[in-house]
Amino acid sequence: MSSSFDFTVVDQVLSANNNSSQYIIAILQDIQEHYRYLPREIVPYLSEKLGMSEAKIYSIATFYENFSFEPKGKYVIKVCDGTACHVRHSTPVLEALWKELGLSKEKHTTDDLMFTVETVSCLGACGLAPTMMVNEQVYAAMTPEKVLAVLEELRGRG
Amino acid sequence: MSEKQYMTIDGIPVEINGEKNILELCQKIGVKMPTFCYHSDLSIYGACRMCMVENKWGGIEAACSTPPRAGMEIKTNTERLRRYRKNILELLLANHCRDCTVCENNQKCKLQDLAMRFNIEGVRFPNRAKSTKNDDTSSVCIVRDAGKCILCGDCVRVCNEIQNVGAIDFAHRGSKMVISTAFGKPLAESPCVGCGQCAAVCPTGAIVVKNNIKCVWEAISNPNVRTSVQIAPAVRVAIGKELKCQDGENVMGKIVAALRRMGFDEIYDTTLSADLTVMEETAEFIERLENGGKLPLITSCCPGWIQYAEKKHPEFLENISTCRSPMQMMGSLVKDQNKDKEQKMFHVAIMPCTAKKFEASRPEFMKDGEPDVDAVITTQELILMIKESGLVFDELEPEAVDMPFGTVSGAGVIFGVTGGVTEAVLRRVSESKSRASLLQAANAGQRGMEGIKEFYLPYGDRQLHIAVVSGLGNAERVLLRASAGEHFDFIEIMACPGGCVNGGGQPYFSNAKEARSKGLYEADRMLSIRRSQENPVVNSVYKKIIKDRAHELLHVHYTAKKDD
Numbered sequence: 263m264s265s266s267f268d269f270t271v272v273d274q275v276l277s278a279n280n281n282s283s284q285y286i287i288a289i290l291q292d293i294q295e296h297y298r299y300l301p302r303e304i305v306p307y308l309s310e311k312l313g314m315s316e317a318k319i320y321s322i323a324t325f326y327e328n329f330s331f332e333p334k335g336k337y338v339i340k341v342c343d344g345t346a347c348h349v350r351h352s353t354p355v356l357e358a359l360w361k362e363l364g365l366s367k368e369k370h371t372t373d374d375l376m377f378t379v380e381t382v383s384c385l386g387a388c389g390l391a392p393t394m395m396v397n398e399q400v401y402a403a404m405t406p407e408k409v410l411a412v413l414e415e416l417r418g419r420g
Numbered sequence: 421m422s423e424k425q426y427m428t429i430d431g432i433p434v435e436i437n438g439e440k441n442i443l444e445l446c447q448k449i450g451v452k453m454p455t456f457c458y459h460s461d462l463s464i465y466g467a468c469r470m471c472m473v474e475n476k477w478g479g480i481e482a483a484c485s486t487p488p489r490a491g492m493e494i495k496t497n498t499e500r501l502r503r504y505r506k507n508i509l510e511l512l513l514a515n516h517c518r519d520c521t522v523c524e525n526n527q528k529c530k531l532q533d534l535a536m537r538f539n540i541e542g543v544r545f546p547n548r549a550k551s552t553k554n555d556d557t558s559s560v561c562i563v564r565d566a567g568k569c570i571l572c573g574d575c576v577r578v579c580n581e582i583q584n585v586g587a588i589d590f591a592h593r594g595s596k597m598v599i600s601t602a603f604g605k606p607l608a609e610s611p612c613v614g615c616g617q618c619a620a621v622c623p624t625g626a627i628v629v630k631n632n633i634k635c636v637w638e639a640i641s642n643p644n645v646r647t648s649v650q651i652a653p654a655v656r657v658a659i660g661k662e663l664k665c666q667d668g669e670n671v672m673g674k675i676v677a678a679l680r681r682m683g684f685d686e687i688y689d690t691t692l693s694a695d696l697t698v699m700e701e702t703a704e705f706i707e708r709l710e711n712g713g714k715l716p717l718i719t720s721c722c723p724g725w726i727q728y729a730e731k732k733h734p735e736f737l738e739n740i741s742t743c744r745s746p747m748q749m750m751g752s753l754v755k756d757q758n759k760d761k762e763q764k765m766f767h768v769a770i771m772p773c774t775a776k777k778f779e780a781s782r783p784e785f786m787k788d789g790e791p792d793v794d795a796v797i798t799t800q801e802l803i804l805m806i807k808e809s810g811l812v813f814d815e816l817e818p819e820a821v822d823m824p825f826g827t828v829s830g831a832g833v834i835f836g837v838t839g840g841v842t843e844a845v846l847r848r849v850s851e852s853k854s855r856a857s858l859l860q861a862a863n864a865g866q867r868g869m870e871g872i873k874e875f876y877l878p879y880g881d882r883q884l885h886i887a888v889v890s891g892l893g894n895a896e897r898v899l900l901r902a903s904a905g906e907h908f909d910f911i912e913i914m915a916c917p918g919g920c921v922n923g924g925g926q927p928y929f930s931n932a933k934e935a936r937s938k939g940l941y942e943a944d945r946m947l948s949i950r951r952s953q954e955n956p957v958v959n960s961v962y963k964k965i966i967k968d969r970a971h972e973l974l975h976v977h978y979t980a981k982k983d984d
Binding site: 319 | 602611
């Protein structure tokens with residue numbers, strides 16, 4: 263299984279971080295930035311290169327909400343469900359996304375790996391509530407209708 | 421000269437004398453602080469918050485992680501602290517499978533202990549614990565149950581800090597936090613070597629030794645099966661305390677009497693096969709020394725170490741002695757003696773060790789699909805069986821083990837403590853090379869509880885570099901030096917700190933290893949035969965049973981496991 267995995271990217275990340283277990287969080291972040299998630303194959307590989315147990319790396323990666331061992335879609339949609347967004351009807355926005363993409367509280371990513379839908383607790387833009395983010399871009403004052411239009415546009419981009 | 425420094429605990433002035441934390445000072449004035457996560461051999465974690473103390477301004481601090489300072493005034497037992505401790509216990513109990521009567525750790529549990537000590541009369545919160553003990557049955561050595569885990573992290577720290585194994589760690593966070601292998605893989609697929617040190621430090625029943633008592637009773641009751649049993653050296657000095665004798669007291673005779681009363685047909689002492697190990701391993705060592713064989717020679721008695729080498733250091737497998745462990749030597753001899761008999765032989769080994777359960781199940785030790793050792797039970801399980809039998813252990817009259825493996829030497833007895841194998845080999849080598857006395861062999865530098873002991877010994881015109889190591893973390897340090905090019909001739913490695921006396925299958929008390937090793941050295945001194953080669957039974961076993969089959973019966977080759 264691991265023999266078919268190409269570790270070139272991981273090697274680059276490791277050398278950019280001094281091959282040091284001290285920088286394990288930075289290393290995991292860089293790897294995740296490239297793959298949009300943490301492929302499981304990297305754990306035994308990092309364990310050997312950094313002299314750190316697999317269980318410890320798994321421990322760190324599962325502690326932080328931001329790391330994921332599940333593959334994520336090309337577009338990661340983060341719907342804010344903080345207090346301000348919640349009272350300004352973020353739930354219908356989320357439900358519209360789920361319904362349109364066939365996702366749910368348990369299933370976050372579409373089978374074609376195009377979309378991942380997550381909730382976050384605050385994007386720090388409460389004045390624009392309800393908000394959401396698609397990858398690095400923020401969308402303000404969302405409604406179920408606007409969400410469908412955004413999806414349409416993203417699909418058009420491919 | 422610096423002045424003496426004092427702090428005040430419960431109104432009593434206490435001298436500060438280099439103590440690392442307030443907890444140690446509390447012990448000095450006779451206060452036993454409640455703790456779950458504090459172990460003097462492990463790093464300080466400060467997770468359980470049971471050892472909180474109140475300072476004079478009303479602030480509270482954890483005694484385990486607060487260094488003492490001159491002039492400090494603290495109290496260890498106030499209304500507020502009692503309330504806090506009760507709250508912590510109640511919250512832990514709300515997340516704990518409270519089926520104490522059917523728990524392996526019943527009456528040995530720190531949570532049970534402290535719940536009683538703090539007079540917990542009820543738990544106000546709903547119980548959310550779920551047993552997971554049937555989720556992962558892959559390990560033949562230990563069983564884990566997250567439903568009893570209090571997340572003190574003792575197992576994680578012993579596995580990482582002392583053993584350098586790193587099979588388990590915390591995973592996830594908050595209310596979802598669990599102790600887990602990487603990706604929750606079955607323990608048997610993790611780096612776990614089965615040493616059982618996690619079970620030894622676990623304050624509750626969340627990690628326990630796998631219980632194999634049932635099949636042993638069944639064999640004893642089966643009229644078509646003959647049962648034989650071997651008792652390892654370290655068991656005889658560790659069984660006492662739970663059966664109203666002293667910890668460290670050699671109660672071998674009573675154990676033999678108990679086993680005979682329980683119904684075993686043949687009872688042997690693993691010490692005899694330890695004598696055989698000395699003969700074979702010394703021959704191998706001299707052979708390698710004389711003929712330029714692979715050095716260092718590393719001992720092969722410890723199955724935890726063997727698994728560690730297979731999983732982490734396959735490059736050293738060639739260095740490991742080809743001698744089977746004493747348990748497996750005895751197993752193959754007993755089975756060989758019985759091979760032409762009609763009645764099936766069921767051979768049980770009583771060991772201080774959880775990893776021995778794995779060793780017995782290895783394919784290397786199967787003949788025609790049948791294991792040489794059919795069941796391994798630990799000292800803890802033997803205690804349970806004796807209790808179940810209703811025998812009043814402390815009143816039993818001592819008895820002797822059976823022939824043809826009856827007489828043992830002191831060299832075999834000390835196998836149970838770190839340095840023992842080395843000393844036994846020295847006693848064998850010294851005779852063949854010089855007139856060095858037993859006393860010299862005893863003082864060469866292998867005795868004591870330090871994790872790494874090193875010394876040089878003259879052999880012909882060279883100096884042999886010998887290392888005696890216990891604890892796999894220490895083994896790692898020595899192996900790294902050997903890999904870097906440092907020359908060693910002989911390395912003894914025992915996975916458990918202090919050797920088998922402190923094995924994962926032994927009853928756990930703090931500081932038990934000192935008393936137990938003293939007990940073994942005493943047993944050694946009380947034997948008239950102290951060198952393996954002087955044991956007449958060793959000679960007769962070679963002449964009558966082994967003959968020219970030493971390789972078949974006493975040796976094994978471990979080969980590197982391929983990653984899947």
